[in-house]
Amino acid sequence: MSKKTTYWWNKWTGGAIVILLLVLTPIITILVKLFGSPGEHWSHIVSNLLPSYFANSMILLLGVGLFTFIIGVSMAWLVSIYEFPGRKYFEWLLILPLAFPSYMMSYSYVGILEYTGPLQAFLRNNFDIHIKGPIIDIMNMPGAIFILSISLFPYVYVICRASFMRQSSELQEAALLLGSSRMRVFRKIALPMARPAVAGGIALVGMEVLNDYGTVKYFGVDTFTSGIFRAWFSFGDINTAIHLSAILTLIVLLLIWLENFQRGSKGWTSGNSTSRPAIRIKPNNKSTRFIYSGLCLLVLLISFIFPLSQLFYWVSLTWRNVVDAEFGILIFRSFSLAIGSAIAIALLSIFLLYTVRISPLKWTKHIAKTASLGYAIPGAVIAVGIMIPMIEMDRLLIWLTSNQGGMIISGTLAILVLAYIVRFMAVGYNAIDAGFQKTGASVNEVARSLGSSPLRTLRKIDLPLIRNSIAAAILLAFVDILKELPLTLILRPFNYHTLATKAFDMATNEMIAESANASLVVVLTGVIPIILLNNVISRKRSES
Amino acid sequence: MAILNLKNISKKYRSADKYAVDKVSFSLEKGEILALVGESGSGKTTLLRLIAGLEHPNEGEIELNGNLIVSGKKSLPTNKRKTGMVFQDYALFPHLTIFENVAFGLKGLKKKETEQRVFETLELTGLEEDVKKYPHQLSGGQQQRVALARALAPRPELLLMDEPFSNLDTILRDQVREEVRQIIKTMGITAILVTHDTKDAFSTADKIAVMLKGKLLQIDTPDTLYNEPNSDYVAELFGKSNNLEAIVEPGGFNTPFGFVSERADCPFATDSDNCKVKLFFRAEETDFCNAEEPHLCGMVEQCTYLGDHMQLKVRCNRCNTCSSKDLYPNSNLEGASILLKSSVQSWKPGDTVRFRLKNFKVKETEK
Numbered sequence: 001m002s003k004k005t006t007y008w009w010n011k012w013t014g015g016a017i018v019i020l021l022l023v024l025t026p027i028i029t030i031l032v033k034l035f036g037s038p039g040e041h042w043s044h045i046v047s048n049l050l051p052s053y054f055a056n057s058m059i060l061l062l063g064v065g066l067f068t069f070i071i072g073v074s075m076a077w078l079v080s081i082y083e084f085p086g087r088k089y090f091e092w093l094l095i096l097p098l099a100f101p102s103y104m105m106s107y108s109y110v111g112i113l114e115y116t117g118p119l120q121a122f123l124r125n126n127f128d129i130h131i132k133g134p135i136i137d138i139m140n141m142p143g144a145i146f147i148l149s150i151s152l153f154p155y156v157y158v159i160c161r162a163s164f165m166r167q168s169s170e171l172q173e174a175a176l177l178l179g180s181s182r183m184r185v186f187r188k189i190a191l192p193m194a195r196p197a198v199a200g201g202i203a204l205v206g207m208e209v210l211n212d213y214g215t216v217k218y219f220g221v222d223t224f225t226s227g228i229f230r231a232w233f234s235f236g237d238i239n240t241a242i243h244l245s246a247i248l249t250l251i252v253l254l255l256i257w258l259e260n261f262q263r264g265s266k267g268w269t270s271g272n273s274t275s276r277p278a279i280r281i282k283p284n285n286k287s288t289r290f291i292y293s294g295l296c297l298l299v300l301l302i303s304f305i306f307p308l309s310q311l312f313y314w315v316s317l318t319w320r321n322v323v324d325a326e327f328g329i330l331i332f333r334s335f336s337l338a339i340g341s342a343i344a345i346a347l348l349s350i351f352l353l354y355t356v357r358i359s360p361l362k363w364t365k366h367i368a369k370t371a372s373l374g375y376a377i378p379g380a381v382i383a384v385g386i387m388i389p390m391i392e393m394d395r396l397l398i399w400l401t402s403n404q405g406g407m408i409i410s411g412t413l414a415i416l417v418l419a420y421i422v423r424f425m426a427v428g429y430n431a432i433d434a435g436f437q438k439t440g441a442s443v444n445e446v447a448r449s450l451g452s453s454p455l456r457t458l459r460k461i462d463l464p465l466i467r468n469s470i471a472a473a474i475l476l477a478f479v480d481i482l483k484e485l486p487l488t489l490i491l492r493p494f495n496y497h498t499l500a501t502k503a504f505d506m507a508t509n510e511m512i513a514e515s516a517n518a519s520l521v522v523v524l525t526g527v528i529p530i531i532l533l534n535n536v537i538s539r540k541r542s543e544s
Numbered sequence: 545m546a547i548l549n550l551k552n553i554s555k556k557y558r559s560a561d562k563y564a565v566d567k568v569s570f571s572l573e574k575g576e577i578l579a580l581v582g583e584s585g586s587g588k589t590t591l592l593r594l595i596a597g598l599e600h601p602n603e604g605e606i607e608l609n610g611n612l613i614v615s616g617k618k619s620l621p622t623n624k625r626k627t628g629m630v631f632q633d634y635a636l637f638p639h640l641t642i643f644e645n646v647a648f649g650l651k652g653l654k655k656k657e658t659e660q661r662v663f664e665t666l667e668l669t670g671l672e673e674d675v676k677k678y679p680h681q682l683s684g685g686q687q688q689r690v691a692l693a694r695a696l697a698p699r700p701e702l703l704l705m706d707e708p709f710s711n712l713d714t715i716l717r718d719q720v721r722e723e724v725r726q727i728i729k730t731m732g733i734t735a736i737l738v739t740h741d742t743k744d745a746f747s748t749a750d751k752i753a754v755m756l757k758g759k760l761l762q763i764d765t766p767d768t769l770y771n772e773p774n775s776d777y778v779a780e781l782f783g784k785s786n787n788l789e790a791i792v793e794p795g796g797f798n799t800p801f802g803f804v805s806e807r808a809d810c811p812f813a814t815d816s817d818n819c820k821v822k823l824f825f826r827a828e829e830t831d832f833c834n835a836e837e838p839h840l841c842g843m844v845e846q847c848t849y850l851g852d853h854m855q856l857k858v859r860c861n862r863c864n865t866c867s868s869k870d871l872y873p874n875s876n877l878e879g880a881s882i883l884l885k886s887s888v889q890s891w892k893p894g895d896t897v898r899f900r901l902k903n904f905k906v907k908e909t910e911k
Contacts, residue, residue: 005618005619005620005621006617006618006619010621360597360598360599360600361600362557362558362559363558440633440635442631442633442635443635443636443637443638445596445598445622445629445631445635446629446631446635446694446695447637447648448598448621448622448623449596449597449598449622449623449625449627449628449629449695449704450623450628450629450648450649450694450695450698451623451624451626451649451651451698452623452648452649452651453623454623457623460648461637464639465637465638465639
């Protein structure tokens with residue numbers, strides 16, 4: 001009658017494996033090249049710079065990890081347990097710092113604290129206090145920890161809050177009824193249960209810290225990432241860049257392993273999803289309520305409103321000189337590059353996840369999961385890992401065609417798009433996975449049992465049902481790509497600028513006030529999905 | 545003619561250390577309704593998914609309507625098997641109307657034919673007026689009918705239903721069960737129904753298959769399954785039953801509750817007197833009687849009110865009127881207790897119960 005096929009092999013599985021190989025190219029390259037001979041500068045770097053790269057990266061990781069933990073967890077606990085004025089707004093306002101790339105945040109803070117900055121002007125004019133230089137010098141390690149902490153704490157906050165909200169209220173109520181104080185419930189029940197989530201959030205923060213180039217470069221803190229840049233651009237030593245990348249990759253993999261290890265088999269679910277959320281406590285004392293509001297406001301001011309105001313201030317001074325047709329083209333280019341890459345990410349994520357959905361094999365899940373590993377790998381490493389095979393392919397092409405036209409593949413936008421896909425696949429993947437999870441597998445299975453081919457089922461059933469998730473995936477990936485700096489710096493075609501690289505370029509060339517124009521566009525664009533997605537969430541909540 | 549034939553089907557999930565389905569073989573005649581019964585984790589849903597092609601077995605072959613659809617690494621994709629499926633949560637397409645839902649599986653038909661087929665099927669399930677509504681506008685019972693209609697519209701060779709009644713409330717459930725059986729029988733479709741509820745199985749199925757830990761324990765008609773369970777598990781699944789210890793004696797069996805005469809319709813080779821056996825009888829297979837008749841005797845230890853009947857836990861109490869003391873001097877049988885059903889509701893703990901076994905089976909105890 002009909003044709004039987006091998007049950008696990010079809011064009012979907014094949015396609016997924018091809019995508020996986022493509023996405024893993026940079027990591028494979030780095031690992032293969034690691035066995036080659038290190039570059040000429042390697043011994044110099046090992047003896048003179050490597051110890052400080054290592055020490056600085058570790059201090060940064062520990063410092064930022066500690067502070068994001070303190071700020072993130074305490075804010076999450078406040079807004080999920082207590083009722084106080086403005087709580088409803090702080091709940092999502094505290095996510096806003098995510099829209100502010102940390103390197104742009106560092107430019108703002110340098111501006112705020114410098115001699116001509118608003119703070120000193122205020123002190124001078126009102127209190128006749130004169131200080132030479134900036135009030136506090138933040139262009140050093142503590143400053144970098146401060147900037148990265150206030151811009152990255154929302155990772156911990158968001159995940160931790162979600163975990164607190166998911167915990168069944170019965171559990172906490174049971175502890176209260178047994179005579180525990182709120183503080184004890186927090187220490188003994190809520191926090192231990194949220195531990196996997198908190199660790200996951202801090203791991204994300206750690207990956208962002210290792211990825212950062214703009215802040216550490218500006219503040220003069222030498223880390224692995226800035227070392228890769230130095231090897232690549234200053235020394236022009238590819239092999240040394242690879243070796244540094246490999247060490248950094250190992251550190252990241254260690255971080256991932258630690259995170260998985262601490263989670264272990266303790267997959268304790270925090271109550272079932274149908275449990276009602278805990279009733280918030282309204283502190284009896286009015287001043288306590290205002291202290292809570294004040295705390296949230298303080299964090300919000302420092303992590304978002306102050307630096308944003310500085311941007312607005314600078315823009316008001318400089319926009320006449322900066323905003324012109326060329327700036328318009330810059331915005332257009334940046335946006336279309338980001339949107340194009342984001343759509344590619346969404347399409348590939350759909351392909352991968354749909355393969356998992358229709359495959360009777362469980363291991364396809366691992367293919368998809370592995371393909372989204374790029375979020376953990378620092379942008380500079382991905383850039384190096386992609387650039388090298390491309391340069392070699394170009395050399396091969398030049399040798400084959402024996403022309404002297406130069407590089408054909410490397411230095412094109414296509415490479416940049418590929419790198420974005422590798423780095424931000426997880427963003428699209430997670431959004432679309434959430435959509436598929438919500439839809440459930442049975443509609444798809446029932447459609448196929450009714451004789452609908454996998455492709456028709458995708459078109460008629462799955463895609464219409466997850467279209468909101470697709471939109472979210474594109475939007476989130478778009479914003480992340482727009483903010484991306486290190487990878488773009490390495491892979492952009494000669495003289496090609498995005499908003500991010502332009503802001504970086506201007507800031508490092510003593511045009512910090514002018515750089516605010518590009519920064520402001522990036523930050524305000526980044527705010528959009530936060531507001532949009534939060535609205536979607538709160539609408540959903542009021543409907544149910 | 546067997547329409548479905550499973551040969552030695554085994555499935556093991558990679559993460560699990562035990563087989564989800566362990567060497568299951570059975571066949572199903574055309575037009576039969578089979579209920580797969582078992583507790584959660586017994587492998588019944590996995591078996592259903594293997595037949596639907598949503599999973600692939602590690603071993604075994606499946607034949608549907610004379611075609612080998614699963615064999616070795618080869619498999620006919622789900623969408624090419626002519627199986628309809630009804631899920632526990634119905635899995636209606638939320639973005640499509642009732643009409644579009646039911647018409648989804650109809651391909652290669654003209655518009656008119658499609659319409660005709662949809663209405664024909666909906667009529668059968670009693671839902672023809674609601675075709676323009678969306679699934680969320682329907683009640684649970686209506687959604688269930690749409691799910692059934694959608695699966696039946698392409699006239700599948702085999703209908704698979706995964707816990708189809710578990711989302712309905714008790715009253716609706718009894719009614720829907722009856723209707724579903726009617727509809728399937730009218731269309732002459734072969735069906736497999738997965739359920740953990742024995743009532744579902746009894747009221748809808750022609751044959752019942754009991755699964756435990758991936759193994760198929762017994763597959764038989766409901767009647768045979770109830771009266772001749774091949775294991776304690778199957779017996780226990782379909783109602784309260786007792787396994788009363790007894791010693792074979794001339795003319796009957798000696799139990800802690802008294803002497804039970806041998807029954808002509810239940811022959812037992814009593815070549816070995818004094819050997820230990822077990823008497824299997826269901827809780828309702830007893831008569832209560834008065835002291836004059838020959839009887840068994842015990843004391844009510846616990847009584848549970850269950851609406852239409854009362855369940856009694858009866859312990860042997862060695863009263864003076866019955867003969868169990870002399871005939872059954874083994875003292876460690878003091879703890880023996882049995883369950884009885886009584887339509888009389890006035891029992892209290894401590895009452896003396898006199899009863900007779902209406903029906904029982906003798907099982908040899910393994911040594």
